[in-house]
Amino acid sequence: MNKENNIMINLQNKLFLSINNLIKREKLLAEYFNIQGDYKMVENFYLDLIILADDLWQILERPYDYESLGKYKAQITQFYEENDIDLDIEKLNPAKRKSKLEIISDDISWANNGQWIDLTNDLYIIRENYEIQAALKIASKNLLEAKKIYQRIIGINEDLIKYIDDPDDKIEKSKNLRDLGQLNELLGNSLEAEGNFSQAIKILENTFDEDMEISINYNLAKAYYDQAEYFRDRKNLDKAIVSDKKRSGYLQSQQGKIL
Structure with missing residues (x-):
């Protein structure tokens, strides 16, 4: 049991450190983009600071420096006031607000290539640590906590x-x-589950890359399979058949392309 506890503590500490590293990185980048006048990026990073600070308590279940969390909220409140944005941070859902910010990679002016590499590396590390954490929550049948973590993985x-x-x-x-x-299906959240499966399909149907065509279509076929299984479980056989046909179409399109 002690060995298992030590493994859990080690995993928790890795996640804690990865979140802290990302917080430090995003604080610096928020200041940089503020100087550059790229206010969408500034808001994006301020919102992420609030989300990450909240994660340290919700997911890691340990005390956090709420003085820092209050500071981030004060900073973005000031940012909204200075830019005449009529939003109340106390009533704001930071994740939803972040998802509405139209930030396009080609339009981002980075301080230097090193910052870009460091930030993306931090994001990949935290994603990996979140995935491990989600797997542990699922293994312990804590599906609600696993759902929260998956929502954050999607955000990353x-x-x-x-x-x-x-x-x-x-x-x-x-x-x-x-x-x-x-997860939502297991939790009885049918409408959310159906929406998740539809979104999983939509994102790949809008992804175009010749070098990744086989992988994209293979994952589309898997997404349609999961959707078909969901409809079968709900006794909606007509929709299940439609999803199965689309799955078969994507698999057939790849015949002869895989050596």
Whole structure:
């Protein structure tokens, strides 16, 4: 038992450190983009600071320096006031606000390539640590906590897509949405689950990359399979048949392309 506890503590500490490292990185980048006058990026990072600070308590279940969390909220409140943005931070959902900010990777002016590499590396590390944490929550049958973590994993992938627009991250986001759909189905959240499966399909149907075509279509086939299984479980056989046909179409399209 002591060995298992030590493994859990070690995993928790890795996640804690990865979140703290990302907080430090994003504080610096918020200051940089503020100087550059790129206010969408400033808001994006301030909102993420609030989300990450909150994660340290909600997911890690340990005390956090709420003075810092209050500071981030004060900073973004000041930012909204200075830019005549009529939003109340106390009533704001930072994750939803972040998802509405239209940030395109090609338009981002980075301080230097090193900052870009460091930030994306931090995001990949935290994503990996979150995935381990989610697996542990699922293994312990704590599905509600696993759901929270999957929502954050999806948020990390959304950031990566904004910053580097890599098809691999879109594929990962699609997988995460399918996993979240299965969790919601187990939790009895049918409408959320159906939405997750639909989103998992939509993101890949809007992803175009010749070099990744096989992987994209293979994952689309898997997404349609999961959707078909969901409809079968709900006794909606007509929709299940439609999803199965689309799955078969994507698999057939790849025949002869895989050596």
